[in-house]
Amino acid sequence: xxxxxxxxxxxxIAIITLLxxxxxxxxxxxxxxxxxxxxxxYDMYQSKKSIRRNFPLVGRLRYLLESIxxxxxxxxxxxxxxxxxxxxxxxxxIYQRSKKETDTIPFGTQxxxxxxxxxxxxxxxxxxxxxxxxxxxxxxxxxxxxTQPYEASLFNISAMSYGSLSKNAIxxxxxxxxxxxxxxxxxxxxxxxxxxxPGGDIVWNIGTGYFSCRDGEGKFSYDEYAKRAVLxxxxxxxxxxxxxxxxxxxGILPKEKVTDEIAAIRIVSxxxxxxxxxxxxxxxxxxxxxxxxQTLRKGSGGKPIGMKxxxxxxxxxxxxxxxxxxxxxxxxFITVDGAEGGTGAAPQxxxxxxxxxxxxxxxxxxxxxxxxGIRKQIKIICSGKIVTGFDIIxxxxxxxxxxxxxRGMMFALGCIQALECHKNTCPTGVATQDPKLVKGLVPExxxxxxxxxxxxxxxxxxxxxxxxxxxxxxxVDRSVVSMRVDRTKIETFMETYPELDSGCLLNEDTVPxxxxxxxxxxxxxxx
Numbered sequence: 001x002x003x004x005x006x007x008x009x010x011x012x013i014a015i016i017t018l019l020x021x022x023x024x025x026x027x028x029x030x031x032x033x034x035x036x037x038x039x040x041x042y043d044m045y046q047s048k049k050s051i052r053r054n055f056p057l058v059g060r061l062r063y064l065l066e067s068i069x070x071x072x073x074x075x076x077x078x079x080x081x082x083x084x085x086x087x088x089x090x091x092x093x094i095y096q097r098s099k100k101e102t103d104t105i106p107f108g109t110q111x112x113x114x115x116x117x118x119x120x121x122x123x124x125x126x127x128x129x130x131x132x133x134x135x136x137x138x139x140x141x142x143x144x145x146x147t148q149p150y151e152a153s154l155f156n157i158s159a160m161s162y163g164s165l166s167k168n169a170i171x172x173x174x175x176x177x178x179x180x181x182x183x184x185x186x187x188x189x190x191x192x193x194x195x196x197x198p199g200g201d202i203v204w205n206i207g208t209g210y211f212s213c214r215d216g217e218g219k220f221s222y223d224e225y226a227k228r229a230v231l232x233x234x235x236x237x238x239x240x241x242x243x244x245x246x247x248x249x250x251g252i253l254p255k256e257k258v259t260d261e262i263a264a265i266r267i268v269s270x271x272x273x274x275x276x277x278x279x280x281x282x283x284x285x286x287x288x289x290x291x292x293x294q295t296l297r298k299g300s301g302g303k304p305i306g307m308k309x310x311x312x313x314x315x316x317x318x319x320x321x322x323x324x325x326x327x328x329x330x331x332x333f334i335t336v337d338g339a340e341g342g343t344g345a346a347p348q349x350x351x352x353x354x355x356x357x358x359x360x361x362x363x364x365x366x367x368x369x370x371x372x373g374i375r376k377q378i379k380i381i382c383s384g385k386i387v388t389g390f391d392i393i394x395x396x397x398x399x400x401x402x403x404x405x406x407r408g409m410m411f412a413l414g415c416i417q418a419l420e421c422h423k424n425t426c427p428t429g430v431a432t433q434d435p436k437l438v439k440g441l442v443p444e445x446x447x448x449x450x451x452x453x454x455x456x457x458x459x460x461x462x463x464x465x466x467x468x469x470x471x472x473x474x475x476v477d478r479s480v481v482s483m484r485v486d487r488t489k490i491e492t493f494m495e496t497y498p499e500l501d502s503g504c505l506l507n508e509d510t511v512p513x514x515x516x517x518x519x520x521x522x523x524x525x526x527x
Contacts, residue, residue, distance in 0.1 A: 161189025338384025366399025389460025
């Protein structure tokens with residue numbers, strides 16, 4: 001192809017020269033061909049890309065096609081069930097509900113009901129009329145040690161930081177939360193003016209970087225924390241241990257997204273990637289964590305204090321449970337993030353192969369709290385690809401009390417799954433700090449869509465509960481949902497995840513065999 005390119009250049013130059021003798025205006029053809037000659041010659045002599053070196057000019061088509069590959073697949077090749085992480089059916093449902101369009105479908109399901117893993121709700125002959133159920137139930141969060149309990153919605157906005165998301169996206173999310181009376185989790189990136197300005201309820205997520213509550217050395221600052229934690233719109237405080245996108249890694253904000261304003265909000269310097277440490281410095285043992293919980297509760301005036309975790313080593317979570325029992329200091333809530341969670345940019349291996357999936361993690365956390373006799377003190381919140389009413393039912397059946405959604409809310413904002421969240425080039429203005437792109441997202445319009453999506457999704461979940469003869473989320477247990485475990489065998493979640501007896505983890509003699517190794521390894525004095 002190098003020879004072909006040389007022949008092409010020589011021949012075209014000769015033809016243009018001949019045409020110029022016939023008509024001098026033909027010289028303008030060089031305006032078209034000269035840039036091509038230069039590009040091709042550059043390709044021939046550059047050394048970084050073999051394809052372009054061997055196939056001057058033509059080889060560039062390979063990179064062009066590769067760059068538009070995701071868009072080509074999404075719009076022209078994928079079926080309704082093929083797209084990842086969310087397929088077209090899931091995305092379309094969110095768009096329809098956020099726009100208040102018809103979300104019913106004709107002619108039956110496209111899903112294979114005999115595929116292993118297929119799930120469904122067990123409806124009741126004594127289904128309830130829709131007018132007999134509360135379409136917006138509340139869940140009370142607050143242990144006996146909490147003096148300012150919070151009445152939370154069933155479905156809320158999961159942790160997404162300002163910096164990862166644009167200011168217009170944050171404004172739209174919080175405005176939608178205020179309209180629908182549900183909460184908005186700040187993510188670990190700190191408390192920004194855009195979280196507070198609209199007036200929606202806030203859950204302040206405090207990660208290992210202690211953004212918005214740190215000193216000059218990056219350590220936790222009680223003074224910085226206390227002056228923000230008492231703000232009226234901050235309803236709960238969440239200690240972030242890990243997230244589903246990259247558990248054990250720490251958050252990452254690329255330097256391209258770090259503006260002067262973001263650096264000031266996070267109390268950091270700009271000009272480099274902001275990488276949170278993979279572990280906390282404010283405590284090093286479960287017992288020290290209990291002290292930290294008491295410190296946060298005091299500084300907030302008694303608001304609910306919780307933690308967010310993607311389950312890894314089971315013994316470490318059991319260590320936290322042992323510390324709570326020993327000190328009688330209780331978390332008010334635990335947010336369980338499944339490994340399928342993924343708004344944060346992460347290395348491929350972390351995205352695919354680190355952390356426990358949501359359903360298994362939920363079952364484990366619920367059973368552990370029951371086994372230590374402290375489940376009634378602590379509410380379980382979950383997040384990880386929850387975008388439909390049935391997703392909510394599945395998590396409630398496994399052990400959750402309420403749910404968060406991140407990517408579902410992003411779709412409601414207009415996200416098209418372009419998969420450019422980490423490049424600062426998000427075409428919809430959701431996950432970018434480029435002012436030209438941010439301008440395309442109008443908070444006044446998108447906030448209504450966030451509100452509608454949340455409202456319609458909760459309504460869908462409650463209608464499913466009514467079909468099962470249930471009035472309130474508290475009544476959903478593991479017998480409500482069934483799953484195909486092979487081509488001819490079906491199990492309810494109760495059969496797949498048998499519940500532990502209350503208090504069985506308080507004494508070694510009653511610890512189930514499947515947990516005895518982790519129970520013995522767990523210690524309140526170390527993680």
